[in-house]
Amino acid sequence: MATWLKDNLTGEFEQLKFRGGPGDEHMFPQERKKWEQKLAEGGWTCVGWPKKYGGRGCSIEQQVIFNEEYARAGAPGHVGHIGEGLTGPTLIAFGTEAQKQKYLPGIVAGKELWCQGYSEPSAGSDLANVKTKARFDETKGKWIINGQKVWTSLAHESDFIFVIARTDPDSVAHKGLGFFLMKMDQPGIEVRGIEQLTGTSEFNEVFFDDAECEADDIVGAPGEGWKVAMGLLGFERGVSTLGQQMQFQNELDQIMAIAKENGAAKDPVIRQRIAGAHIGLKIMRYNSMRMLSGGADGSLQKEALIYKLYWATWHRDLGELAMDVLGAEAEMLESAPYNLTRLQSMYLFVRSDTIYGGTNEIQKNIIAERGLGMPKEPKILMK
Template structure:
């Protein structure tokens, strides 16, 4: 088996060699709040990655992956972030749905969908949140009714990342009439390019529109496009959320370090670093980032709900506070924008990180999870 040091060397060498020429300008592009940047070229880059075997590195070889160990997966994401490689466009498929199908899907579903995810020929989005069921996923009202060899889906999803470019959506829908909360939900795979599916982009504070509303009005999918049995959707959905907060977050932290270093550089260049309050805030940010990394490394392979909730709280609060720190460093000049609402990097960081504590599970829900499932406190009273 390849040693970790040899694996790191191989990944680093490949990235340095290939983030050049036609791909060189993609360094640092994309990511939350910036998904519009060079989107088509980032897909091309990711297909280039796939051809070299560098997508889905943690998947088992029988499903097209490298079968990389946990440590090697950490190494890959660290090196990917270190190289400044562009944000991936197929995160929902590679990091969320793919592992879910490997864990819960049928052989036929794995054969049908995993190659398109690995090769970046089919893009996915996540149909969880609704206007009345954001972080409270158990309140889902979207319904799906069996009609012969198909499911017919009716309802609305919201804050659906990249739905406007996705080919498929994994949807949580209520398939048992009259069921409540976690019962009666099913996990469906629904094609987006069909009558009965309408996508409306949501314009954000940053002026971009990577989130969307999705309306299902009699949309259809094949009867066998259900992961798990009917009514088992909650169990499968929780499995997906556990994958969402897994190893890839360590690579995200390398990006956080790069952002923090840039903020420190800006503070020194402008003289803001001479302010004791700014230096104190920078010191706190450095310590908290080290704590976040230590927690993530200690938690590798632990997918329980409490660990996932704590991880989400740590990184989302830190990143939001980094936006505050960036504005502290900028001072009054950070309050003005260029003609046509032309935001600079720090303003975009500040505005978009307001959402970090909401999407992917709000702070309030994560604290409830920790209180109820880890500390064994009484459950919140629900009306």
């Protein structure tokens, strides 16, 4: 893998090194799509998938090596990571054979991109509060979807979306939900970009107005959406976390190089904070290795419950360290109107790390209730 990356991350792809990923998704989207297909040509997409579905059938150990080598080489963030890391494993675990044959080849080839339709204006960290509805139209023989999703990463670049919607209009919480596979390019779906603090629009709002979903494109039975959705979130805590940590290491390495160059490393407090960041990243890695013993259906060990809270807080602190190392330079832009450096963009974006994917407060509740078996937080009943 390392040799292949060295030979291929050149020429037109040279500019992609260390680009892409959270906070930098707006960079070189078309070029990164071409890179995704280049990976596919070399057989380097979906390496952990079974061979019968186009993967390499790599072991957990081999997948760890792959993700770490990929990040170490500075290869760009995957534009297809939702499909490869979430949609695919979910369909392999819960989907029908027809669904696998329909959707998995496009993901393996790097030609069909997916986005995630989970969060809503009133259902962010509280996913079970979704209001988007799905009804089956007997005349059309299709599911009709109405509602809104928000914070949908790369929806503007995606070909498909998986959507959690309520199949039983009278149901509440996690009951009565369905998990749907939908084509983005259709009259009933509208995507609106959300401008972020960084001046870019990585996230989107997605509106469904009588959007259609084929009858066979619900994963599991109506009412089983919560089980499928939770299985998918388990895959989110999989081997890709090791690649994420290598990207964190690349950021830390850049911060250390700047500290040595501009003299910030002579400050004992800065040195202590850099050492603390290094130690924190090592702890993150060791806990991730414990996490990887989860089941093939996305089930997780309790060690996985702390991961989101830990990395989000660590990464937010790294952004603050970067600004302090840069000093006065951190408050200046190279050119108008909003030309942020990589570290400036990272600092602004990581403010969201402790919010998306479940806020820190929600993560603490999950740890307390699911991990430690403590009583659930009291709820206020509104009359």
